[in-house]
Amino acid sequence: MSAQGATGRRVVVTGLGAISCLGSGVPAFWQGLTSGGGAPRPVTDPDARMANRLMYLVPAADLPDGPERHAHVELAAGPRMAIAAAHEAVADAGLDDAQCERLSVVLGVEMGNAGRHEARRAAEHGAPIRRAVGRWSPMTVTSAAVSAAIGATGGSTSVGNACAASGYAAAIAADMIRAGETDMVLTGGAEGPTRVGMGVFNRIGAADPVACRPFDTDRQGTLFGDGAAMLVLESAEHAEARGATVYAELSAAAFSCDAHHPTAPDPGGTQAVRGMRRALADAGLRPDDVGGVVPHGTGTPLNDVVESEALREVFGELCDELPLFSLKAMIGHTAGVAGAFGVLTAR
Incomplete structure (x- = not known):
């Protein structure tokens, strides 16, 4: 699949929202990047019993207080940060309630509401299984919670294909606009801290003991970060008609999958090359x-x-x-929201 940049309607970015280890809001994000980025610190979760507890964490003062629930579902930090970043993005785009109602929402989320599940399991450790049966809640609540919070009724979609999730979400959103299915889409992603994410990388020996150090000769792995990144995408014609400020154009995207190994890329990088070349071709651009x-x-x-x-x-x-801007050295590996943070930074 690819978001065709050479044909169809042009897609532009008109609204931004962000929460990261650098603080709450896009201004704090930019200020943090230009000041050298953040640093990992140990998680405070007493149940994170693992050798490496480092993570690029959103400061406690910047964590949104609520809403604590969506319908009958309790919300973990990830969905709550998604709602806060979504409010910032739609306000930045200058959308009123009627325009928000027409929005479609396409988010990339890997762990979703896992933090809430982990908290329940810790609280109920040793209790009879029957206590938890009636208290199940879905993992993929983030997109629905965001749609409800901003009043969007144009359709809600969640993409969950690991750390590529919000990159795929942005491309899907662009495809929807180019196909004429909608004029505006809120896209992005959000992730909160989870023991399962940290634990997996500890178990396979891929958690760096110092920091996330992309392309450093001494690198030993990655370290996770939490946060949310949101973008309002719309057709160029729609943005012009309403007098919106345009940050950038999303001219093309391309997907590939080498299917080489569950956790390792194809050593030859064949599919990575294919994806980049296809995106350039669809955008009508040359490498230079x-x-x-x-x-x-x-x-x-x-x-x-x-x-x-x-x-x-x-x-x-x-x-x-x-x-070449190594974003993860600044905010850590933000899992499913990594692609959205990349798009937001590149704009």
């Missing part, structure tokens, strides 16, 4: 038209090598001068 790259850059030894070689294959000698 690109002014900068925000790579995936996890800091894991194998991924960074493969990504470096794929970039060299696509951009050749241009790599010697092409700016």
Whole structure:
């Protein structure tokens, strides 16, 4: 699949919202990036019993207080941050209640409401199983909670394909606009801290003991970060008609999957190269038209090598001068919202 940039309606970015370890709001995000980024610190969860407890955490003062519930579902930190960032994005886009009602919502979320499940399990440890049976709640509540909070009735979709989720969500949102299905989409993602995410990377030995250090010769893995990033996308014609401020154009996107291994990329980087070249072709651009790259850059030894070689294959000698911004060194690996943070930063 690809979001066709060479045909169909142009898609532009008109609203932004963000919460990260750098603080709450897009101004705090930019200020934090230009000041050198954040630093990991130990999680305070007493049940996170693992060797490496480091994470790029949203400061406690910047965590939204509520809403605590969506319908009958209790909301963990991730969905609550998603709602706060969504409110910022639609306000930044200048959307009134009637325009918000027409919005579609497409979010990329990996862990969703897992934090709430983990808290319940910790509180009910040792209790009879029957106590938890009637208290089940869905993991993928984030998109629905955001739609309800901003009054969006244009359709709600959640994409959950790991750390590529919100990148896919942005491309799907662009496809919807280009196909004429809608004029505006709120897209992005959100993730809160979870023991399962940290635990998995501890178990496979992929958690760096110092920091997330993409492309560093001493890198030993990645470290997670939490937060939310939201973007309002709309057709260029619609944005112009309502006098909206345009930040950037989302000119194309492309998908690929090497299916090489559940946790390791194809050492040859064939599909990464294919995805980049297809996106450039759909946008009608040449490699020398690109002014900068925000790579995936996890800091894991194998991924960074493969990504470096794929970039060299696509951009050749241009790599010697092409700016490359390693976002995860600033805010950690934000899992399902990593793609949205990349788009927001690149704009």
